[in-house]
Amino acid sequence: MNLDAYGLGGDAFNQADYRLYTDPEIARQEQDRIFEGPAWCFVGLEVELPKAGDYKTSWVGALPVILVRGQDGELRAMVNRCTHKGSTIVFDGEGCAERFVCPYHNWYYDLEGNLTAVAFGNGIKGQGGMPAAFDKRAHGLRRLRVATIAGLVFVSAAEQGPELEDYLGTRIAHHIRRTLGRGLVVLGQYTQVMHNNWKLYMENTRDSYHASLLHVFFTTFRLNRLDMAGGMAVGENGWNTLSYTQGTQKFNDEAYADARALNTDIKLQDPSLVANWPEFEDGIVSSITSVFPSLIMQQISNSLAVRQLVPKGPDKCELVWTLLGTVEDTPAQTGMRVKQSNLVGPAGLVSMEDGIIGNFVQRSIASARGERTVMRMGGDGVVSQESRVTEAGVRAFWKAYRAHMEPA
Amino acid sequence: MMTLDAAAVQQLMLRYADAIDADAIESWPDFFTPDGEYTVISRDSLKRGHLIGVMQCCGQGMMRDRVMGLRDANVYEPHCYRHVVSAPLLGEAGAEGVEATASFLLARIMRAGVPELFLSGRYEDLVVATPAGPRFRRRRVVLDSTAVDTLLVIPV
Numbered sequence A: 001m002n003l004d005a006y007g008l009g010g011d012a013f014n015q016a017d018y019r020l021y022t023d024p025e026i027a028r029q030e031q032d033r034i035f036e037g038p039a040w041c042f043v044g045l046e047v048e049l050p051k052a053g054d055y056k057t058s059w060v061g062a063l064p065v066i067l068v069r070g071q072d073g074e075l076r077a078m079v080n081r082c083t084h085k086g087s088t089i090v091f092d093g094e095g096c097a098e099r100f101v102c103p104y105h106n107w108y109y110d111l112e113g114n115l116t117a118v119a120f121g122n123g124i125k126g127q128g129g130m131p132a133a134f135d136k137r138a139h140g141l142r143r144l145r146v147a148t149i150a151g152l153v154f155v156s157a158a159e160q161g162p163e164l165e166d167y168l169g170t171r172i173a174h175h176i177r178r179t180l181g182r183g184l185v186v187l188g189q190y191t192q193v194m195h196n197n198w199k200l201y202m203e204n205t206r207d208s209y210h211a212s213l214l215h216v217f218f219t220t221f222r223l224n225r226l227d228m229a230g231g232m233a234v235g236e237n238g239w240n241t242l243s244y245t246q247g248t249q250k251f252n253d254e255a256y257a258d259a260r261a262l263n264t265d266i267k268l269q270d271p272s273l274v275a276n277w278p279e280f281e282d283g284i285v286s287s288i289t290s291v292f293p294s295l296i297m298q299q300i301s302n303s304l305a306v307r308q309l310v311p312k313g314p315d316k317c318e319l320v321w322t323l324l325g326t327v328e329d330t331p332a333q334t335g336m337r338v339k340q341s342n343l344v345g346p347a348g349l350v351s352m353e354d355g356i357i358g359n360f361v362q363r364s365i366a367s368a369r370g371e372r373t374v375m376r377m378g379g380d381g382v383v384s385q386e387s388r389v390t391e392a393g394v395r396a397f398w399k400a401y402r403a404h405m406e407p408a
Numbered sequence B: 001m002m003t004l005d006a007a008a009v010q011q012l013m014l015r016y017a018d019a020i021d022a023d024a025i026e027s028w029p030d031f032f033t034p035d036g037e038y039t040v041i042s043r044d045s046l047k048r049g050h051l052i053g054v055m056q057c058c059g060q061g062m063m064r065d066r067v068m069g070l071r072d073a074n075v076y077e078p079h080c081y082r083h084v085v086s087a088p089l090l091g092e093a094g095a096e097g098v099e100a101t102a103s104f105l106l107a108r109i110m111r112a113g114v115p116e117l118f119l120s121g122r123y124e125d126l127v128v129a130t131p132a133g134p135r136f137r138r139r140r141v142v143l144d145s146t147a148v149d150t151l152l153v154i155p156v
C-alpha cells in the first residue's frame, strides 16, 4: 500500500496520519503485511515449555497459534485453527499432550501439525465416511517458522524473510543475550488490557522523551531522569531500539524548570522498594528494548520482564507481562526483584500511566481527518543518539512499519 | 483486647471497603499492622507458585508510599470504587490470629461513565487483635482473572 498519503513518504519518518490508528482497513492490512508477513513476532519463552509435549497458545496479531515442544525437543508453531471447519483446537491455554484433538468433530493432529486421523473417517458399518480421495496430508495445520534468542521464542508466518539475528540488529541481539541469556525463572505473569491502537503502545516504549515527564514517580524520587547519562540505540536496519540509562547520576533541576512542578522534598517512607544490586557489568541501570512489532524487554533496576503486545482491533490491545528472575538469584536478590516489581505493570508506580496514555490519544483522534503527528525531537533522523531527549526510537518504529506495509 | 469473632472480622472488612469507596485512602495503611502484608495476585499465578502479582506491599511504609504516589505523582483519570463484600468465612484461629476469607465484586466508576465490573475475587486474610482493635496482618487479594483493564491505582 502507498503510505505517502499518510505522511510516511520519502526518507522522513517524522509524521503520521491519525487515521493509521483508527481505520479498520489499515488494521486488516497490518495483519497481512506485518503479523503474517516477514516480521518476527514474540510469542513466549522457552522456559514455559520445558519438556516434550508442552504446549501453550498465543497470538501473532489476530492469528491464533499453538506453540509446542515436539518429542524431538524442537519448538514448533502452527495455526490454532482446525482445517475441517475452523474450530479452535487448543482452548485450555497450556498443558502437555501427545497429540491435539479438535473438540468439534475429533480430527487428530500430531505435534508437528499433521492431520493423522479423522473421527468416523471410514464411516460406521459401511455407511458415511470420507471419500477415498480425501488426502489427510493436504490438511495439516499451517506451520510458522520459529527462532529463539536467549530463551525468547519468535515466530514468522511468512515462508521467507530475514534471519532473526539480522532482523534484530547486532546491538539489540547482544543486549537481549546480556539481559536474559541465563537460566530464567518466571516470577509472575499478568495481562493488561489497553483501549488504544497497538502502535500507540509500541511507539510509547521507544519514546524516551516522555519517560520522565509523564511518569513523575521516577522523577520525584530521582530514580531516572533525562539528565542521567544514557541514550537511544537503533539497530542496523533502523527498526528496533534500545533505550538505556547509565548509573552515573547528575541531577540538574534547572533542566526541569519548565516541566511540571518537581517536588524534591518527597521521600520514600520505605526505600527498600528500590533496593537493588549492580547486576550488569556495562553499568546500565535501566533499559527498554523494543522489537517491532510485538516485544518489549524491560530492565528497570533489577526488575526484568518481557511484554508481548497483541492487537485486538484498531482501538484495543493486550499486553502480556512476564516477570523474570534467574536460577542464580539469591533469596535476597529474588526479594529485591519482587519489591521492584511494584514499579511496573498495570499497578506500576512508574509505568501505570502507559496503560491510559494511549487511550488519551485514541479518544481524541477518532474525529481526525488528515491531521498528522509531529515527531521531530532530536532531529528527523533514525540513528542512535547519546541523548534520550529524542524521538529517534519512535521514528524507527515508523521506518519498520513502512518497510513492512510498503516493501521496496 | 477484643476477641476475634466473625462479627469483629466482618466489621474490619467492611470498614476497609467503606474507607476506600469513600476516598479515605490515607487511612488504608491503618487497617494493617505495621508489618502487614498486602498483595494483589491472580488465582492463576497462585496456582503456578508465582512470587509476583500486580501489587505487593510489605509494611505500612510501602502502603503509604503507594498512597503518596496516588495523590501526588501518578497520572490517571479521576474514578472511584464500589465494593460488595460477602460475609467472611473464618478458618483456623492460631497463635498468630484468625484466618478469614470473603468474596468481593468491585465496580469502577469513571467520573461520567457507567459503573463497570472492574475486578472480582477473594480476600484471604490473617486478622490479629491489637490494642487498637482488629488489624490485617496479611491481606491477599486473589483476583479471578489474570487481566487488569487499563490500570490499577486505588488499592482493592
Ligand code: FES
Pocket: A082, A083, A084, A085, A086, A087, A102, A103, A104, A105, A106, A107
Ligand atoms: S472443526 Fe475441527 S474437527 Fe470439525
Ligand SMILES: [Fe+2]
Pocket: A204, A210, A211, A214, A215, A351, A354
Ligand atoms: Fe511510559
